[in-house]
Structure formats: structure tokens, C-alpha cells
Amino acid sequence: MSHTQNLKELLRPLGVYDLEKPWNGGELSALGSGLDRVMERLDEIQREMNLATAGDWGIERMAALFPWRPIVRDKKRLAACLAALSRIGGDSFTLQAINDTISGCGVNAKVSETGTPGELGVIFPDVPGIPDHFEAIRSIIEGILPAHGKILYLFWYMTWAEVEAKFSSWKELEREELSWNWLEKNVT
Numbered sequence: 001m002s003h004t005q006n007l008k009e010l011l012r013p014l015g016v017y018d019l020e021k022p023w024n025g026g027e028l029s030a031l032g033s034g035l036d037r038v039m040e041r042l043d044e045i046q047r048e049m050n051l052a053t054a055g056d057w058g059i060e061r062m063a064a065l066f067p068w069r070p071i072v073r074d075k076k077r078l079a080a081c082l083a084a085l086s087r088i089g090g091d092s093f094t095l096q097a098i099n100d101t102i103s104g105c106g107v108n109a110k111v112s113e114t115g116t117p118g119e120l121g122v123i124f125p126d127v128p129g130i131p132d133h134f135e136a137i138r139s140i141i142e143g144i145l146p147a148h149g150k151i152l153y154l155f156w157y158m159t160w161a162e163v164e165a166k167f168s169s170w171k172e173l174e175r176e177e178l179s180w181n182w183l184e185k186n187v188t
Contacts, residue, residue, distance in 0.1 A: 003039070004032025051079045051086070068140045070106035071133070081106045093146060101144050107137050111145065119150045129184045130155055157184055 007028045008019045017024045048058025055075060062082050063069050070081035084104030098111050114121045122141060124131050131137055145151060167173050
């Protein structure tokens, strides 16, 4: 029901107004349509200020509130990353909280203790070799981890056993014209 109809229904029981005439009904129609536009705008604002329902400008404005923009392009994934970041408190220095923050930034990395006091290891579990855009990723990670800690970046690469399991001979590799860089990133 529109606000015009609501206003007319509120005044009808009084019996004082002729709600169908332009001097009463027209004024109520103008007021009602103005209220309808306000409600449409408020509905949009309410939708965009909630990460679960935002789909347009709200996500971008929320992303601007954080010191790092999550490294994702998809709006749904960006909303999930921002939700993860918003759950982090200012005193969250447990490994779980640090890993939540890093994944909230859209970075595929895991932080663990190395066993040496003050030293943290960072691995990229699903990424062989050095990840693409590593400098941007490194900047985000080093902004999240405590400044007094030493950070060791641990990269993993394919093994000869993995290459031999995937390809029967060097001729097969040469026939497919595969580069070492491609092998390093794709043979797992």
C-alpha cells in the first residue's frame, strides 16, 4: 500500500475531509508520493549498509573504511572478506585472529609459529612458487602481523617425483612446449 493510500485511510474515519477532491486528495497524493520516494531511498540505504544484502555502492564504501582493500574482484567474495575483517578486534593477536584477518583481506596465506621465539612463518598453501602480485600481498601481510616479529616467507615448489608422475618422458614435455615457469606453477 502506498503512503498516499495510508494517509487517506488514516483521515477517512474523521469524515471531515473529502479525500477524492483535488484540494484534499491532491495534497495527500503529493505528500504520499514524497514519502514513497523517501522510503525507496531508505530501503536502498538499509540494503547497502548490510554486508549480507549489499550489492552495489555499499560494498565499495565499506571497503574504503579498511586500510587494505581485499584482493578480490567479485562483489560477493568482497562482501565475505569485509565481513571477516569486521569481526577482528583491535587486540586480536592470536594465530587464529591473524589468519582470519589475512583471509579477510582475500590473501591465500597461512601464518604459523616456527618454533623460534618472535618468528612467524607464512605459507601459501594452494599456490606453488611465489604468488602473483607478491609485493602487494607482502605489504598486506606485514601490515597485519605484529611489527616486532620476524617473518619468514615459505614457498613450495614441485618435486621431480611430481614431474615424473605427470609426464612419462622429456619428449612429452618438449612436445607440449611447456616452460619451467608453467611447470613450477601447475604440476601438483
